[in-house]
Amino acid sequence: MPEFSPGLEGVVAAETAVSEVDGANGRLIYRGGYLIEDLAPIATFEESAYLLWNGRLPEAADLDALCRQMAAARGLKDAGRGSLVALDPATDAMDTLRTVVSAQGAAKTLTQPTLDEAIALTAVLPTIVAAAYRRSKGNDPIEPRDDLRHAANLLWMMEGKEASPDRVHWLDTYLVLLADHGLNASTFTARVIASTGSDLTSCIVGAIGALKGPAHGGATFAARTMLDKIGSVENVEPWMEKAHEEHRRFAGFGHRVYRTYDPRAKILRELAKTAAPDLHRLAARAEEVALKILHEAHPERPNATNVDFWASVVLTGVGIPKELFTCVFASSRVAGWTAHVLESLADLRIIRPASIWKGPQPGSKPLPIAQR
Amino acid sequence: MVAARTEISLVDGANGRLVYRGYVIADLAEDMSFEEVAHLLWYGRLPTRAELDALTLELAGSRTLTTSAMTALAAMPKDADPMDVLRSVVSVQGVEHRLEKPTIPLAIHATASFPTILAAYHRIQQGLEPVKTRADLAHAANYLYTLNGKESPPELVRALNTYLVLLADHGMNASTFTARVIASTDSDLVSCLVGAIGALKGPAHGGAPSAVIDQLDQIGTADNAERWLRDARRRKVKFMGFGHRVYRVYDPRARILKAMCERMNPKFYALASKVEEIALQILHEEHPERPQSTNVEFYSAGVLQAIGLPKQYFTPTFAVSRAAGWTAHVLEQVANNRIIRPQSEYIGPEPRKPVPLAERG
Numbered sequence: 001m002p003e004f005s006p007g008l009e010g011v012v013a014a015e016t017a018v019s020e021v022d023g024a025n026g027r028l029i030y031r032g033g034y035l036i037e038d039l040a041p042i043a044t045f046e047e048s049a050y051l052l053w054n055g056r057l058p059e060a061a062d063l064d065a066l067c068r069q070m071a072a073a074r075g076l077k078d079a080g081r082g083s084l085v086a087l088d089p090a091t092d093a094m095d096t097l098r099t100v101v102s103a104q105g106a107a108k109t110l111t112q113p114t115l116d117e118a119i120a121l122t123a124v125l126p127t128i129v130a131a132a133y134r135r136s137k138g139n140d141p142i143e144p145r146d147d148l149r150h151a152a153n154l155l156w157m158m159e160g161k162e163a164s165p166d167r168v169h170w171l172d173t174y175l176v177l178l179a180d181h182g183l184n185a186s187t188f189t190a191r192v193i194a195s196t197g198s199d200l201t202s203c204i205v206g207a208i209g210a211l212k213g214p215a216h217g218g219a220t221f222a223a224r225t226m227l228d229k230i231g232s233v234e235n236v237e238p239w240m241e242k243a244h245e246e247h248r249r250f251a252g253f254g255h256r257v258y259r260t261y262d263p264r265a266k267i268l269r270e271l272a273k274t275a276a277p278d279l280h281r282l283a284a285r286a287e288e289v290a291l292k293i294l295h296e297a298h299p300e301r302p303n304a305t306n307v308d309f310w311a312s313v314v315l316t317g318v319g320i321p322k323e324l325f326t327c328v329f330a331s332s333r334v335a336g337w338t339a340h341v342l343e344s345l346a347d348l349r350i351i352r353p354a355s356i357w358k359g360p361q362p363g364s365k366p367l368p369i370a371q372r
Numbered sequence: 373m374v375a376a377r378t379e380i381s382l383v384d385g386a387n388g389r390l391v392y393r394g395y396v397i398a399d400l401a402e403d404m405s406f407e408e409v410a411h412l413l414w415y416g417r418l419p420t421r422a423e424l425d426a427l428t429l430e431l432a433g434s435r436t437l438t439t440s441a442m443t444a445l446a447a448m449p450k451d452a453d454p455m456d457v458l459r460s461v462v463s464v465q466g467v468e469h470r471l472e473k474p475t476i477p478l479a480i481h482a483t484a485s486f487p488t489i490l491a492a493y494h495r496i497q498q499g500l501e502p503v504k505t506r507a508d509l510a511h512a513a514n515y516l517y518t519l520n521g522k523e524s525p526p527e528l529v530r531a532l533n534t535y536l537v538l539l540a541d542h543g544m545n546a547s548t549f550t551a552r553v554i555a556s557t558d559s560d561l562v563s564c565l566v567g568a569i570g571a572l573k574g575p576a577h578g579g580a581p582s583a584v585i586d587q588l589d590q591i592g593t594a595d596n597a598e599r600w601l602r603d604a605r606r607r608k609v610k611f612m613g614f615g616h617r618v619y620r621v622y623d624p625r626a627r628i629l630k631a632m633c634e635r636m637n638p639k640f641y642a643l644a645s646k647v648e649e650i651a652l653q654i655l656h657e658e659h660p661e662r663p664q665s666t667n668v669e670f671y672s673a674g675v676l677q678a679i680g681l682p683k684q685y686f687t688p689t690f691a692v693s694r695a696a697g698w699t700a701h702v703l704e705q706v707a708n709n710r711i712i713r714p715q716s717e718y719i720g721p722e723p724r725k726p727v728p729l730a731e732r733g
Contacts, residue, residue, distance in 0.1 A: 003374065004374040004376075004377065005374075006710045007556065007710035007711050007712050007713060008373070008375060008712050008713065008714035008715075009710075009713070009714075009715075010715055011373055011714045011715060012714065012715045012716065012717050013373065013714035013715065013716065014714075014716045014717070015716065015717045015718075015719045016716045016717070016718060016719065016720075017718070017719050017720035017721075018720075019718075020716075020718030020720065027723070029718070029720070029723055031720055032720065032721060032724075032726070033720055033721035033722055033723050033724045034723070034724065034725075034726045035723050038725055038726050039726050042726060042728045042729070043726065043729075047729065057726055057727065057729075057732060058729075058732070059729075059732045059733035060729060060730075060732070060733065061733075063729065078447065078449070079447055079448050079449055079452075079460075081447075082443070082444065082446070082447020082448070083444040083447055083448075083460060083464065085443075085447075086440045086441075086443035086444035086447060086464060087440055087444070087464065087467065088440060088467070091467045092467065092470055092471070095463070095466075095467040095470070095562075096467075098463050098563065098566060099444070099460060099463040099464050099467070102456070102459045102460040102463050102566065103444065103447070103448065103460040105456065106448055106449055106452040106453070106456035106457060106460060107452060107453060107456060108449075108451045108452060108453060109453065110453065110573065110575070110579065182715075182716050183713070183714050183715060183716040184713055185553055185554075185556060185557050185711055185712055185713050186557070188553055188712065188713065188714060189550055189553045189554055189567055192546055192549055192550050192553060192571060193546075193550055193567065193570045193571040193574070194574075195546060195574070195576070196546050196547070196571050196572070196573070196574020196575070196576045196577035196578075196579070197574040197575040197576045197577075197579065198570055198571060198573045198574035198577075198579070199570075199573065201456070201570075202459065202569070202570025202571070202573055202574075203570065205459060205463070205566055205567065205570055206550055206554065206566065206567030206568075206570045206571065207567075208563075209554045209559055209560075209562075209563025209564065209566055209567045210553060210554040210557050210559060210563070210567065211557070212471075212557070212559045212560070212563050213554070213556070213557025213558040213559035213563075213711075214471070214557070214558045215556070215557045215558045215711045216557035216558075216559075216711065217557075218471075218557075218558070257713075348576075350546055350574075350576045350577065350617065351546055351549065352544065352545055352546050352549070352617050352618075353373045353374065353375035353376075353544050353549055354373065354374045354375070354544060355374060355375060355376045355377065355378045355543055355544040356374055356376070356377045356378070357378065357379070357382040357391075358377045358378065358379045359378070359379030359380065359381075359382065359391070359393055359394055360379075360393070360394030361394065362382070362384075362389065362391045362394055362395065362396045363394075364394060364395070365395075365399055366395045366399055366400060366404070366418055367418065368403070369408070369418070369419070369420070369421055369424065370421070372418055372419070372420045372421070
């Protein structure tokens with residue numbers, strides 16, 4: 001009997017060239033061998049997505065073509081639009097995203113995932129996110145603009161006016177940083193679904209469902225909620241000490257893989273200084289106190305701030321309401337999900353793990369109902 | 373790779389046994405209703421009469437779609453794969469539960485909605501009004517009633533019930549595993565089910581029974597079987613309905629379905645049993661070392677056809693059954709949870725510096 005590792009910790013489930021999380025050294029490597037801290041300052045979300053899909057950074061003409069293709073794929077089809085308006089406007093934005101992506105992808109025949117489909121799916125997510133947001137506020141959705149890039153267009157569709165270049169830049173940087181991250185739970189979900197020969201929409205719909213979990217993509221929301229509850233720099237220490245005494249977990253700390261500071265968190269922490277100076281002060285103090293408390297409690301554990309903590313501050317600076325954090329995360333990670341699915345097609349083998357039986361041994365016959 | 377500990381079902385491939393909560397499938401298939409088996413999977417034991425009545429009532433009371441779900445259903449393209457419709461409408465039907473922790477009542481609620489969604493879409497596809505569900509009918513009977521707009525003969529209801537019992541769970545298959553991975557992030561039950569439906573859709577998993585029919589149609593007659601199969605093999609065409617990762621002997625579900633198929637669908641059986649014989653012979657000649665056997669999908673196709681289901685509804689009907697197992701596994705996962713986040717092995721280039729856009733090319 002092979003060994004069982006709860007949560008598959010340390011179990012290798014796939015080979016990948018899309019990204020590598022080098023937890024021991026605190027490095028995130030994107031396809032092609034680029035460290036995230038080298039890539040983020042020079043590449044936009046579209047360039048990063050191109051890299052994840054194609055294995056190389058685009059030249060100017062490649063990038064133009066990709067941006068045009070994405071801009072043309074932003075509209076909703078009838079089924080997508082129909083499912084959107086069927087939902088109560090108060091529906092959780094991730095539920096809306098899961099539903100509309102599913103309906104948008106409803107097709108007569110099953111097709112193998114393609115790069116064109118990956119591009120179209122990536123392009124359409126912000127349209128759904130912004131529409132969910134507008135509807136929740138009692139406003140009509142705003143049509144996408146094909147002259148704007150991924151980040152700028154999302155803010156346009158949310159607000160109906162062009163966002164400042166700074167806000168666009170912060171959002172774009174966030175989207176670059178979150179676009180892929182090894183075999184996390186949602187990416188793994190997408191790869192398991194792909195392994196059955198299913199279609200790309202099914203893979204992405206499953207991944208959205210996994211990302212929705214508070215232990216995964218929902219953590220950014222939780223981090224911001226914690227900062228809201230703390231409220232002020234002065235309240236940081238008493239609040240966190242009380243929380244620790246009550247065995248409540250600090251949101252935004254700890255990671256299965258990193259043993260040092262998450263390189264994405266480092267970049268976002270720096271960005272947060274200009275993107276959200278007030279919240280940055282509060283968050284910096286909260287981080288300091290949290291790490292001190294965690295270190296005192298468990299000096300042996302490598303406790304570090306994770307990406308969700310600082311992402312919540314930067315997204316706040318961008319002007320994204322916290323109810324949309326997980327959806328905006330999805331609008332970035334969809335590039336990675338689709339890249340992983342496309343990669344897995346090259347050597348498709350159904351992922352059907354084993355399980356250990358801990359139920360009763362067969363032998364007893366079921367009793368007829370009258371005798372139970 | 374071992375992905376979980378479970379006490380829901382055991383696929384004992386070496387001995388050709390499928391065990392639900394300690395009972396071998398052959399002992400459950402003949403006499404149990406789908407409701408009894410769902411109770412077994414969810415609660416870990418067979419229901420008493422009172423418990424069964426309560427569950428039957430609760431399932432029947434949860435069949436109606438929400439207004440949002442009906443509106444979304446009506447907006448689906450009329451020629452879509454019913455699996456895509458199921459995936460989309462299950463997603464809508466559950467939105468009111470938000471991020472509630474999965475529970476048995478939520479499992480019942482979701483399981484009850486699957487047949488309603490499929491039957492309503494089937495009616496819409498034919499230009500007919502969806503039929504109101506009947507609380508006095510059990511799961512299998514009500515499904516056929518809402519599909520066809522009239523009650524089906526008892527032997528067809530019984531056959532569908534047996535199919536639903538046989539397929540309700542099967543260890544850590546890809547769709548069940550998908551549901552558990554999603555559950556492991558503390559996501560909601562609907563997200564788990566929607567992911568599982570997407571996985572079941574794949575031809576390597578639940579998407580093959582209609583392909584069995586297609587292949588048999590191409591073969592046409594028993595006399596043509598040998599020639600067709602040998603020729604197909606030369607063209608590297610895969611035989612549909614054969615082989616399984618886990619079973620090393622005849623799949624116990626396939627055995628039961630084969631007997632049902634012989635009884636219910638003699639025309640299909642005459643061709644299928646001949647094709648089975650020759651296919652197994654050819655596979656054995658090619659790989660004598662491999663244990664080749666007929667899988668559950670091969671004779672499922674004949675049974676579902678005899679029940680009167682259109683072939684696009686074979687895989688969705690598989691989902692109607694497996695919903696019980698998926699939800700049971702989600703409940704087991706959340707009861708003792710740890711996020712499922714495996715490692716990957718990086719096979720890309722070692723770190724190097726990226727070149728800015730202006731300097732590329």
